[in-house]
Amino acid sequence: MGHWTENEWDWSLSLQWRRRLFAWEEELKGELISFLQQFRPKSEELD
Structure with missing residues:
Protein backbone atom coordinates (compact mmCIF):
# COMPACT_ATOMS: atom_id res chain seq x y z
CA MET A 1 0.00 0.00 0.00
CA GLY A 2 0.99 3.61 -0.33
CA HIS A 3 1.62 5.92 2.57
CA TRP A 4 0.52 9.40 3.61
CA THR A 5 3.15 12.15 3.32
CA GLU A 6 2.31 15.73 4.23
CA ASN A 7 -0.95 16.42 2.35
CA GLU A 8 -0.99 13.62 -0.21
CA TRP A 9 -1.05 9.89 -0.63
CA ASP A 10 2.27 8.55 -1.95
CA TRP A 11 2.17 5.36 -4.01
CA SER A 12 5.84 5.26 -5.09
CA LEU A 13 6.80 2.71 -2.43
CA SER A 14 3.86 0.50 -3.35
CA LEU A 15 4.64 0.63 -7.07
CA GLN A 16 8.29 -0.27 -6.51
CA TRP A 17 7.29 -3.24 -4.36
CA ARG A 18 4.70 -4.40 -6.89
CA ASP A 47 2.08 -38.15 -36.14
Whole structure:
Protein backbone atom coordinates (compact mmCIF):
# COMPACT_ATOMS: atom_id res chain seq x y z
CA MET A 1 0.00 0.00 0.00
CA GLY A 2 0.99 3.61 -0.33
CA HIS A 3 1.62 5.92 2.57
CA TRP A 4 0.52 9.40 3.61
CA THR A 5 3.15 12.15 3.32
CA GLU A 6 2.31 15.73 4.23
CA ASN A 7 -0.95 16.42 2.35
CA GLU A 8 -0.99 13.62 -0.21
CA TRP A 9 -1.05 9.89 -0.63
CA ASP A 10 2.27 8.55 -1.95
CA TRP A 11 2.17 5.36 -4.01
CA SER A 12 5.84 5.26 -5.09
CA LEU A 13 6.80 2.71 -2.43
CA SER A 14 3.86 0.50 -3.35
CA LEU A 15 4.64 0.63 -7.07
CA GLN A 16 8.29 -0.27 -6.51
CA TRP A 17 7.29 -3.24 -4.36
CA ARG A 18 4.70 -4.40 -6.89
CA ARG A 19 7.16 -4.03 -9.78
CA ARG A 20 9.72 -6.15 -7.94
CA LEU A 21 7.11 -8.80 -7.17
CA PHE A 22 5.99 -9.02 -10.82
CA ALA A 23 9.56 -9.15 -12.08
CA TRP A 24 10.22 -12.08 -9.76
CA GLU A 25 6.94 -13.72 -10.78
CA GLU A 26 7.73 -13.44 -14.51
CA GLU A 27 11.11 -15.07 -14.01
CA LEU A 28 9.48 -17.90 -12.08
CA LYS A 29 6.83 -18.36 -14.78
CA GLY A 30 9.52 -18.65 -17.44
CA GLU A 31 11.31 -21.34 -15.45
CA LEU A 32 8.08 -23.23 -14.85
CA ILE A 33 7.10 -23.15 -18.53
CA SER A 34 10.52 -24.37 -19.67
CA PHE A 35 10.36 -27.14 -17.06
CA LEU A 36 6.92 -28.24 -18.25
CA GLN A 37 8.06 -28.19 -21.90
CA GLN A 38 10.30 -31.18 -21.12
CA PHE A 39 7.22 -33.35 -20.55
CA ARG A 40 5.31 -32.25 -23.65
CA PRO A 41 5.32 -34.83 -26.43
CA LYS A 42 7.11 -33.58 -29.54
CA SER A 43 4.85 -32.90 -32.53
CA GLU A 44 6.75 -35.51 -34.60
CA GLU A 45 5.93 -38.20 -32.04
CA LEU A 46 2.21 -37.50 -32.36
CA ASP A 47 2.08 -38.15 -36.14
